[in-house]
Amino acid sequence: MRFRATVAGVSGALALSALVVPGAHAADSGSSSSYRADVAKVQEAARAASGKTAYTGSTGTDEGVPYDLNVTFSNFKVNGGKAITVGVSNHVTVPVTYTLTHGADVDITAEDFLNGPYLYKGSFDEPDNMLFGNAPGTCSSTSATVASCKAVIDIYPAEGELLNAHAGAWKAAGLAIAYNGEDPESEDIDLSKVGIADQGGFTSPNVQRYSKLTVNASPEPVKKGRTVTVTGKLSRANWEDNAYHGYTGQSVQLQFRKKNSDTYTTLKTVKTDSTGNLKTTTTATVDGYFRYSFAGTSTTPAVKAAGDYVDVQ
Structure with missing residues (x-):
């Protein structure tokens, strides 16, 4: 039917x-x-x-x-x-x-x-x-x-x-x-x-509603002790216009794992803005991967961005 x-x-x-x-x-x-x-x-x-x-x-x-x-x-x-x-x-x-x-x-x-x-x-x-x-x-x-x-x-x-x-x-x-x-x-x-x-x-x-999450950490490479800016976007399916739009006002975790580690640790929690975008800064310490992680809601599934590698010199 x-x-x-x-x-x-x-x-x-x-x-x-x-x-x-x-x-x-x-x-x-x-x-x-x-x-x-x-x-x-x-x-x-x-x-x-x-x-x-x-x-x-x-x-x-x-x-x-x-x-x-x-x-x-x-x-x-x-x-x-x-x-x-x-x-x-x-x-x-x-x-x-x-x-x-x-x-x-x-x-x-x-x-x-x-x-x-x-x-x-x-x-x-x-x-x-x-x-x-x-x-x-x-x-x-x-x-x-x-x-x-x-x-x-x-x-x-x-x-x-x-x-x-x-x-x-x-x-x-x-x-x-x-x-x-x-x-x-x-x-x-x-x-x-x-x-x-x-x-x-x-x-x-x-x-x-299916969700997507992106991440970009820059600059790459970066000197130890300098600032890394991490941006991204959380979006989800809109079933009424068949497109993806930003999911606003949602808490998303910025996470990091060292180059030779399998474990991510949470650095801070960031909220999406009025268009679903994310932006925050952190300090470069060692080589590794930055990602954003969203826990999900009753209407939108959890999603993790693929890690973005940063070479710390």
Whole structure:
């Protein structure tokens, strides 16, 4: 399912219909070719049902309302527990593993049974944004009613899937759909014959704006006891104009390691200015490498500049 973040202020079922567009990057064969669009249709119908949701209260007897599918999810592990860093142009793939538990009446091996994870920002009922994969997950049964599953969530920042405000905390969810012979591409699909399970509230790592950090120490070479000026810049991805801009007002450590050492020590802490630039001075003592190191925030990952060597004479 492809969501355009530029209209992500819309709430409820309207948000789903407003945000969904077909997944152009999905695989070209089988259920993967239209996975995002197909599940969007069912999820939207389920959430739009008056007084009902996709996961409670529906029996499937109402026209156009999917029924509750006897499937639950657990044991989500998103991106190996590591933060999801997203730049401005590269396609980001996020691996996810999870457990699917189902009733004996649910055939998870059926060709038209699809399931997969997604990430959502904000509340589960009225998310600010969602991120899906191009293809459904794949599962291996570990018992008659339990399966171990894996999938990938695909993120395309250059296509407007994220706003800067979406950086930070997200949650994971699982979605399963049994079409039971209904054609998801048909305009006449009988959604009352389609089952859906939509379950959220699972832990996910933060989604962060990719960061960059530079350093330059001068003069090179320098006489012992003289001043070394160290400049640099901390920048991060802007998901709204697909460029990198300075990260202002952030504390960054100036660090140094001697020529034959593997260990950096912190000399001082410097703050970025209004354009993300860094500048400070220190005294030249021995040959070695200067670098800046940023510890990161909830919205921006930690980053270290490559050391810049200074020959002290």
